[in-house]
Amino acid sequence: SVAATESLDIDERRGLWLERIAQLEIGDRTTPAKSDDVDSVRSRLDLLKSIAEAEGSLEVTCTTTTPETPPSNTLPTEASTMLETWKTAYALPVYGGMRTIATIYQSCEAGTRGPIGAETPNAQGIKLVGQHPSGNGGRRQIQNLKALLATQPYIGNLTYKRPLPTCHDIQATPPIYDFGGKPFTSASNEKVMNFFKNAGTGSRELGIDCSGFVVSAYAAVGLKLKKETALKASLVNGVSSTMLMQPQKNGLTCLDHASFNAKSNLKPGDMIAIAGHVVMVADVGKDPFGIDGFTSASQCKAANLSSSKFNFSIFQSDPSKGAIGVNRMRASYYLASSGTMERGLIDHAINACKAKFQSTAIISKSSKASVIRHAGTSACVDAVPVQLAKEECLSSCPASALD
16 A cells, blocks of 8 residues: 555565566566556557557667676676585576585585585574554564574584675674565676565565575576576566466466476476475485375375375575575475475475376376476576676685585
């Protein structure tokens, strides 16, 4: 409402408008009102186009703009040993996830650290202090920095090593889980994301939410979400987990439901989305859904499947473990506390099991959770990825692999 908008400060209003503009540009149809808005905007654009074409006196010209000079924080090729190793060794979305985590935490180790689970203590010092203006989530605040740094698994005092003196002082302003939080972007350079400047979309703390992380990771390696739209940093503001559940319907034409066959099902880089959360598959074991022991299609039933036997890990940003935010977690551990995603993935495990015993592939779908895969086609990959501010901090990091 107008009254609700007027109660926001200037940064919050900026964040709200960035979100709405990006949603319209992408084609968000998650609600009837948003669908009507998309149709209205497109109708007006079509009308303007028809008028321009009909009026002989109107000259419509297209000019090619010269790309902006890349920001000064571009990594020197000779110093990017770790990133070059990741780019060669991992699926492109996973490389993006590792790169984004390492940049957010300004850490050589964060991108490859083993998945956290029950044995990982909760971080201390973060408190829920109110509601996000959308009413859909909470706002959190660091109330005891000393306690947080004693317990944070990625940048805590017991684990963190600052790669270079020029790195952002991440221990002075640690990122946390921030509902609604997105990286800061600017219309003056649509090829840069900044995790170290508040975008006004979440709380006053630094940090990003689930879709903010996954979309940033894709953008960092040039993976577009929409064929018809250039890869721009600001589009991160317009993608929600609910949109990702039905990507084609919501304008995300480079994404679609994953296909499972007899030899392959869940893949690294796949997104798993429910209404309210989205994660990226970081790595998979030989048998990600625990179905290798099944010998016939008759065994492909929910009663025979358990998420405790799933063998893969996820990259995500979520409020678990004391609201640390961005993390890599064992899927079996996360799913034990996420009923909707767990039930949805059981549906997908059934599909993977059925595909194992037939010659044709299955487009795997569930009303509870979607497994979404990037097309990987030339129309969906931008030759110029979005750059991550302060990524140069990683220039001294030695080559390493997922733990």
